Amino acid sequence: MDLQVIINGILLGGLYGLAAVGFSLIWGVMNIVDLAQGAYLTLGAYITFWLFKLWGIDPFLTLPVSALILFGLGFLIESQIIKRVLRYGFVMLLVVTYGLNLLLQNAMLVAWSADYRSVTPAYSGAGLNIGGVNIPYIRLALFIAALLLVGLLTIFLNKTRVGNAIRATALNRLAANLVGIRTEFIYALTYSLAAAVVGMAGSLISMVYTVSPNLGGAFMTKIFVVTVLGGFGSLPGAVLGGLILGITEAFTASYIAPGLMNAVSFILLVVILIFRPQGLMGKQFYGA
Amino acid sequence: MNNSAVARRRFPLSIVVLLAAVVILAILPFYIRGYWIRVLTTLFMSAVLAEALNLVVGYAGYAAFGNGVFFGLGAYTTAVLMTRFGWSFFPAMIASCFLAATVAFLLGWPVLRLRGHYFAIATIGINMAVMEIVTYVGITGGGKGISLPLFPGDIVKQGLFFYYGMFILLIISVAITYWIANSRLGYGLRAIKTEPEAAEVMGVNTTLYKVLAWSISAAITGIAGSLNAYWLTFLEPLFVFDIMISVEAFVMVLLGGPATIFGPVIGAFFLKLLSELIWSQFTLIHMGVLGLIIVVITLFLPSGIMGLWRQMTLRWNKANTARTSPGSQ
Numbered sequence: 001m002d003l004q005v006i007i008n009g010i011l012l013g014g015l016y017g018l019a020a021v022g023f024s025l026i027w028g029v030m031n032i033v034d035l036a037q038g039a040y041l042t043l044g045a046y047i048t049f050w051l052f053k054l055w056g057i058d059p060f061l062t063l064p065v066s067a068l069i070l071f072g073l074g075f076l077i078e079s080q081i082i083k084r085v086l087r088y089g090f091v092m093l094l095v096v097t098y099g100l101n102l103l104l105q106n107a108m109l110v111a112w113s114a115d116y117r118s119v120t121p122a123y124s125g126a127g128l129n130i131g132g133v134n135i136p137y138i139r140l141a142l143f144i145a146a147l148l149l150v151g152l153l154t155i156f157l158n159k160t161r162v163g164n165a166i167r168a169t170a171l172n173r174l175a176a177n178l179v180g181i182r183t184e185f186i187y188a189l190t191y192s193l194a195a196a197v198v199g200m201a202g203s204l205i206s207m208v209y210t211v212s213p214n215l216g217g218a219f220m221t222k223i224f225v226v227t228v229l230g231g232f233g234s235l236p237g238a239v240l241g242g243l244i245l246g247i248t249e250a251f252t253a254s255y256i257a258p259g260l261m262n263a264v265s266f267i268l269l270v271v272i273l274i275f276r277p278q279g280l281m282g283k284q285f286y287g288a
Numbered sequence: 289m290n291n292s293a294v295a296r297r298r299f300p301l302s303i304v305v306l307l308a309a310v311v312i313l314a315i316l317p318f319y320i321r322g323y324w325i326r327v328l329t330t331l332f333m334s335a336v337l338a339e340a341l342n343l344v345v346g347y348a349g350y351a352a353f354g355n356g357v358f359f360g361l362g363a364y365t366t367a368v369l370m371t372r373f374g375w376s377f378f379p380a381m382i383a384s385c386f387l388a389a390t391v392a393f394l395l396g397w398p399v400l401r402l403r404g405h406y407f408a409i410a411t412i413g414i415n416m417a418v419m420e421i422v423t424y425v426g427i428t429g430g431g432k433g434i435s436l437p438l439f440p441g442d443i444v445k446q447g448l449f450f451y452y453g454m455f456i457l458l459i460i461s462v463a464i465t466y467w468i469a470n471s472r473l474g475y476g477l478r479a480i481k482t483e484p485e486a487a488e489v490m491g492v493n494t495t496l497y498k499v500l501a502w503s504i505s506a507a508i509t510g511i512a513g514s515l516n517a518y519w520l521t522f523l524e525p526l527f528v529f530d531i532m533i534s535v536e537a538f539v540m541v542l543l544g545g546p547a548t549i550f551g552p553v554i555g556a557f558f559l560k561l562l563s564e565l566i567w568s569q570f571t572l573i574h575m576g577v578l579g580l581i582i583v584v585i586t587l588f589l590p591s592g593i594m595g596l597w598r599q600m601t602l603r604w605n606k607a608n609t610a611r612t613s614p615g616s617q
Binding site: 027031033081084085088090091092094095096098099100101102103104105106107109110221224225228257259260262263266267269270273274277 | 345349351353398399401402404405406408409410412413414416417420421423424535538539542572573574575576577578579580581582583586587590
């Protein structure tokens with residue numbers, strides 16, 4: 001098997017992994033399949049685009065801005081809408097998050113039109129060549145940034161008090177409440193955190209994909225596959241799932257047919273769901 | 289005592305209203321223009337899709353978010369059989385119905401074992417996978433789309449054909465829902481929705497019931513897709529496998545009231561008429577308004593119009609009882 005294909009897949013897979021982390025976290029902690037994640041991702045990409053276009057800010061430096069804005073938006077949406085719908089069960093949550101997705105996506109369409117835009121910093125063309133394998137710097141940087149962010153989030157969840165509170169809430173909301181954790185606040189925090197992470201993923205993605213209001217929709221389906229592959233709630237699982245999806249896609253495109261790339265990943269999704277619904281990494285702390 | 293008396297008194301009224309609605313809709317095409325005939329035809333189609341989805345979502349409690357796959361399958365089966373194999377419409381429609389039901393039946397055994405989110409995501413995955421395959425395979429015309437033979441006869445006849453076709457399909461799907469709701473299958477499904485383990489223990493063959501409900505839902509959706517394909521005479525994978533088809537049907541079910549017989553129909557009429565009258569001219573914000581409506585429904589009308597109606601009549605009955613029989617307790 002061609003090394004270049006594997007490398008391409010791995011570099012792309014890192015981004016997929018980061019994009020899926022927020023979705024996976026919300027599913028694991030709050031038991032919500034958040035279909036609005038696609039819109040948050042798009043918004044993150046637009047934030048990077050506009051900061052780069054209007055003020056020439058380096059795309060990597062826009063990450064904190066994306067994170068902050070989406071954290072705020074996530075908090076607003078959780079505390080005003082999601083919180084009220086929680087008691088109506090998962091079907092309603094599925095539908096309401098899809099409604100939010102439509103609303104946000106349409107708002108971006110109205111505000112910024114359906115034009116395809118791209119973020120092209122000066123270094124976007126360069127790359128290094130090792131033994132015939134071509135690695136663009138930007139893809140490598142994105143991969144490293146994605147892994148770093150997932151790593152930071154993992155440390156946050158495992159080593160800090162708030163992180164432990166999130167995990168405790170995921171395990172058992174009632175028990176967490178009994179030991180004094182304000183689970184309502186933890187829910188809002190988890191949701192905002194997830195929105196911030198997927199927003200940063202969007203910022204990174206804007207450097208290699210064209211940005212349009214539909215960007216998130218295309219990634220949403222990949223997020224499903226990655227999350228299901230890795231097992232929801234599991235951060236290492238999301239990274240592993242991302243890598244597997246990236247490699248599978250690159251492999252299908254090079255050796256089977258480019259037109260079947262998406263079909264193969266969706267079939268993979270359904271097959272994994274049927275045979276191993278807990279994901280490859282199994283159940284983690286979350287999602288009791 | 290009082291409840292049954294109320295039911296007896298209200299029963300004929302609802303039948304009268306229903307019959308009046310059917311008669312009005314049946315003779316309406318002779319009094320309205322082509323535009324409104326088309327609007328009503330799409331309206332019937334939406335109601336059919338919502339009613340079919342209701343069987344799975346409302347009664348069995350399974351969030352089939354990708355139920356639109358059967359719409360696309362029905363549409364493409366009809367298109368391929370008519371253009372590539374020269375079938376006429378009705379055999380092609382019946383084949384579409386059977387294919388959709390068979391696919392649901394075969395996929396149902398493994399996929400309906402999944403619960404909650406897993407099932408929802410699996411159906412989305414199936415929808416997307418089938419769309420990608422249809423786009424890739426040559427016989428379907430791929431991403432460029434496929435043209436069906438035109439309906440023989442003039443445009444008026446054509447309009448009437450599809451109007452009555454969808455109308456009859458709607459009546460059939462409502463009748464099927466009514467039958468299921470009052471049959472062993474319906475009680476089984478509701479038991480599964482409330483407590484799957486308990487249903488299993490009580491002797492409900494849960495897997496079979498769920499698979500049957502999904503297959504019936506798929507069959508109805510497949511016929512709707514088939515009729516729609518012949519009506520539009522041009523298909524593209526992105527159109528007929530659009531996830532929005534299922535989402536709209538979902539909204540109609542929730543708006544009208546899940547697990548009620550007429551709820552989805554009412555929801556479909558409400559949403560479609562509203563969209564046609566108010567925001568259809570603003571195509572740019574069409575999706576956003578739908579999103580807003582979704583959010584508003586989930587926040588303020590979680591049990592749907594039928595749920596609201598039930599609450600209101602219950603309250604009214606209670607108030608009435610209190611007034612008419614003082615001191616009886």
